[in-house]
Amino acid sequence: xxxxxxxxxxATTRKKALxxxxxxxxxxxxxxxxxGALPRLFDVLMLLATLTAGFEIARRAWQGLxxxxxxxxxLVAIAATGGIFIGVFWEAAAVTFLFLLGGWLEARTMSKTRxxxxxxxxxxxETAIVIDGGERKEIxxxxxxxxxxxxxxxxSKIPVDGLVESGTxxxxxxxxTGEPIPTEKxxxxxxxxxxxxxxxxxxxxxxKAGADTTLAKIIRRVEEAQEEKAPTQRFxxxxxxxxxxxxxxxxxxxxxxxxxxxxxxxxxxxxxxxxLVISTPISVITGIGNAAKKGILxxxxxxxxxxGKVTAIALDKTGTxxxxxxxxxxxxxxxxxxxxxxxxxxxFPAVHTVSLSDRNNESLxxxxxxxxxxxxxxxxxxxxxxxxxxxxxxxxxxxIPEPDEFESYTGQGxxxxxxxxxxxxxxxxxxxxxxxxISENINKEIRSxxxxxxxxxxxxxxxxxxxxxxxxxxxxxxxxxxxxxxRENGIERIAMLTGDARxxxxxxxxxxxxxxxxxxxxxxxxxxxxIEMQQQGYQVTMxxxxxxxxxALATADIGIAMGAAGTDVxxxxxxxxLMANDLMKIPEALxxxxxxxxxxxxxVVIALITVTALxxxxxxxxxxxxxxxxxxxxxVMAVILNGMRLRWG
Amino acid sequence: xxxxxxxxxxxxxxxxxxxxxxxSNLNQTEGVSNAKVHFNTGRIxxxxxxxRASEEKLIEVVRHSGYEAQISPF
Numbered sequence: 001x002x003x004x005x006x007x008x009x010x011a012t013t014r015k016k017a018l019x020x021x022x023x024x025x026x027x028x029x030x031x032x033x034x035x036g037a038l039p040r041l042f043d044v045l046m047l048l049a050t051l052t053a054g055f056e057i058a059r060r061a062w063q064g065l066x067x068x069x070x071x072x073x074x075l076v077a078i079a080a081t082g083g084i085f086i087g088v089f090w091e092a093a094a095v096t097f098l099f100l101l102g103g104w105l106e107a108r109t110m111s112k113t114r115x116x117x118x119x120x121x122x123x124x125x126e127t128a129i130v131i132d133g134g135e136r137k138e139i140x141x142x143x144x145x146x147x148x149x150x151x152x153x154x155x156s157k158i159p160v161d162g163l164v165e166s167g168t169x170x171x172x173x174x175x176x177t178g179e180p181i182p183t184e185k186x187x188x189x190x191x192x193x194x195x196x197x198x199x200x201x202x203x204x205x206x207x208k209a210g211a212d213t214t215l216a217k218i219i220r221r222v223e224e225a226q227e228e229k230a231p232t233q234r235f236x237x238x239x240x241x242x243x244x245x246x247x248x249x250x251x252x253x254x255x256x257x258x259x260x261x262x263x264x265x266x267x268x269x270x271x272x273x274x275x276l277v278i279s280t281p282i283s284v285i286t287g288i289g290n291a292a293k294k295g296i297l298x299x300x301x302x303x304x305x306x307x308g309k310v311t312a313i314a315l316d317k318t319g320t321x322x323x324x325x326x327x328x329x330x331x332x333x334x335x336x337x338x339x340x341x342x343x344x345x346x347x348f349p350a351v352h353t354v355s356l357s358d359r360n361n362e363s364l365x366x367x368x369x370x371x372x373x374x375x376x377x378x379x380x381x382x383x384x385x386x387x388x389x390x391x392x393x394x395x396x397x398x399x400i401p402e403p404d405e406f407e408s409y410t411g412q413g414x415x416x417x418x419x420x421x422x423x424x425x426x427x428x429x430x431x432x433x434x435x436x437x438i439s440e441n442i443n444k445e446i447r448s449x450x451x452x453x454x455x456x457x458x459x460x461x462x463x464x465x466x467x468x469x470x471x472x473x474x475x476x477x478x479x480x481x482x483x484x485x486x487r488e489n490g491i492e493r494i495a496m497l498t499g500d501a502r503x504x505x506x507x508x509x510x511x512x513x514x515x516x517x518x519x520x521x522x523x524x525x526x527x528x529x530x531i532e533m534q535q536q537g538y539q540v541t542m543x544x545x546x547x548x549x550x551x552a553l554a555t556a557d558i559g560i561a562m563g564a565a566g567t568d569v570x571x572x573x574x575x576x577x578l579m580a581n582d583l584m585k586i587p588e589a590l591x592x593x594x595x596x597x598x599x600x601x602x603x604v605v606i607a608l609i610t611v612t613a614l615x616x617x618x619x620x621x622x623x624x625x626x627x628x629x630x631x632x633x634x635x636v637m638a639v640i641l642n643g644m645r646l647r648w649g
Numbered sequence: 650x651x652x653x654x655x656x657x658x659x660x661x662x663x664x665x666x667x668x669x670x671x672x673s674n675l676n677q678t679e680g681v682s683n684a685k686v687h688f689n690t691g692r693i694x695x696x697x698x699x700x701r702a703s704e705e706k707l708i709e710v711v712r713h714s715g716y717e718a719q720i721s722p723f
Contacts, residue, residue, distance in 0.1 A: 009712065010712070010717065011661070011712050011715050011716050011717050012661065012717050015715075056715065059715065060666075060670060060715055063670050063673075063674070063714060063715075064666060064669065064670060066673075067669060067670065067673035067674070067677075069666060069669045069670070069673070071664075071666035071669065071670075072664065072666055073666065103663055103664075106663035106664070107660070107661045107662070107663040110660075110662065110663050110691075111660040111661070111691075114660065114690060114691055117690065121721075223687075223690050223692060226687075226689045226690045227687040227689050227690050227692065229689075274664060277664065278663075278664065281688065281689045284689065285689050285690070
């Protein structure tokens with residue numbers, strides 16, 4: 001008895017039990033009818049089925065009335081009572097059973113659409129192993145305090161945000177950034193709660209725990225975004241508030257005109273606005289959830305709808321299209337061709353320029369490798385940002401020895417000695433001072449690189465010029481692909497906005513395929529350009545790295561911030577925040593938004609067509625209560641299932 | 650009176666009228682100062698005096714409205 005009480009108290013099991021009993025009673029009724037039992041038995045069984053399924057519906061209708069809401073349950077309850085009253089027992093049973101079944105199926109599928117959020121919540125481990133005075137203690141993850149030392153074993157999830165104190169490992173950060181490829185981490189690297197430690201044992205100094213972690217903020221953001229209603233949803237909900245009383249009115253008027261109670265009751269049943277009300281939220285929840293799984297945080301339904309209409313894009317250059325730090329772009333070197341002139345042998349140095357944009361695929365010519373090697377020895381003692389670029393490039397080919405002696409001439413260059421070799425790296429004037437001659441053909445190459453916006457560093461060894469290195473902020477490898485993808489997706493206008501000099505900006509624009517360049521401008525000019533684009537009728541998206549582009553991001557119809565993981569400002573302020581610095585997420589975000597917008601429209605159309613067709617069917621006398629309820633419930637399921645397609649898109 | 654905020658989650662909200670029911674019932678519960686139910690996410694935010702309306706009581710009110718709910722970790 002206690003068990004039964006418990007079962008009845010649990011809302012889910014109670015609904016399921018009522019549904020099963022009601023279904024069995026209906027089946028028994030039809031069986032009795034088939035085997036020619038007493039005709040009254042059919043009606044009695046149908047009446048029992050109506051009362052069983054109707055119990056839950058009447059309960060909710062009553063609760064609604066008590067709270068002064070007219071809800072769908074009230075319509076169904078009136079229709080079923082009316083059905084019993086006029087003796088259409090089968091219709092009443094079918095209506096209540098189908099409504100309860102529909103509600104149960106809707107709740108089940110709706111719960112699936114909310115799964116992304118649950119998956120994100122489940123990413124965070126519940127406990128953390130903290131090291132306290134040499135002792136290990138397992139405590140709830142949210143109780144970890146800032147500064148505590150946490151041990152993360154290989155294969156386990158990181159419980160807090162923090163910095164690696166010791167150990168090296170690779171970490172799967174897909175929970176935060178959506179990037180499937182693990183990232184290498186060593187002492188000093190930042191790690192996030194919810195990411196997975198793949199192979200090494202690491203100790204992490206906690207900086208944030210529980211609700212303060214990046215993951216928790218993402219979850220909250222996604223949730224807020226899903227809660228925030230899209231303009232279409234707000235419109236439909238306002239409409240629905242008038243719609244239900246409107247249907248009751250229509251039903252009364254129809255009855256007064258026709259004296260046909262069944263027609264009036266059927267109108268109540270088919271008038272439920274279920275599919276329409278659910279059409280927008282279902283697409284928005286699924287669209288935002290799916291984007292979050294890919295590391296794209298969309299602030300809400302409104303932004304999703306706006307992003308779906310974008311026609312123009314303005315991009316920041318530094319840090320967005322480029323890496324935002326200097327890198328080696330070109331190497332000028334001499335090939336040692338030997339020319340035979342006038343019977344004697346003479347070295348004939350031919351100048352070659354090699355671009356490193358595809359260095360990963362091909363190895364450098366030997367002379368180029370050598371030049372980088374000597375330059376990096378001298379630079380290894382320097383702390384100049386350009387030195388870092390040269391060393392990073394040289395390290396791809398192997399170890400770099402330390403120089404024996406080193407001297408830096410501020411703003412000019414550096415001189416280093418390794419064994420018998422003297423190395424000079426710096427500007428042309430510096431090398432000239434060191435009595436190293438620079439031929440006209442290399443000067444020409446240097447001028448051409450400078451015109452492209454490169455910083456050129458010359459390299460000499462033992463009084464002989466080896467060549468030069470062109471350094472600039474490197475374009476991200478994906479930039480041209482991203483631009484062509486955006487054009488494919490129907491973006492009509494793409495403009496680059498940058499404070500950099502025109503030659504540098506144009507070099508990047510040419511490489512990426514952008515034709516509109518606004519160079520040498522201030523942050524407020526970026527704003528004006530976006531306003532101008534909007535005045536010309538474009539729906540504009542601004543893409544930047546979150547902080548220095550803030551005004552332009554705010555002015556644009558949609559602001560997309562790059563590389564937002566760990567930066568609260570970007571997560572909080574951008575309309576769309578990309579957790580990883582992955583350019584391909586931009587067309588992906590716009591594609592998902594467009595797809596979601598299309599899905600919303602499809603759902604509204606499905607809902608409206610169903611209601612109109614049913615209404616026409618009822619007026620024509622070809623749709624009755626049970627059939628009307630079945631079609632109505634099917635339309636709700638169609639809308640939910642259509643929305644759920646966004647989970648996989 | 651101490652007020653605390655408890656977040657519950659329900660997986661069973663399938664229509665906006667469910668929201669109205671739960672919200673009204675919670676708001677009429679003694680000890681609850683404000684309750685907000687979000688249909689899209691199934692998140693139920695309740696500001697309440699834990700001495701007069703315990704977490705169990707809140708779950709019971711939601712259950713009485715016809716839905717199951719759990720306490721949320723975030």
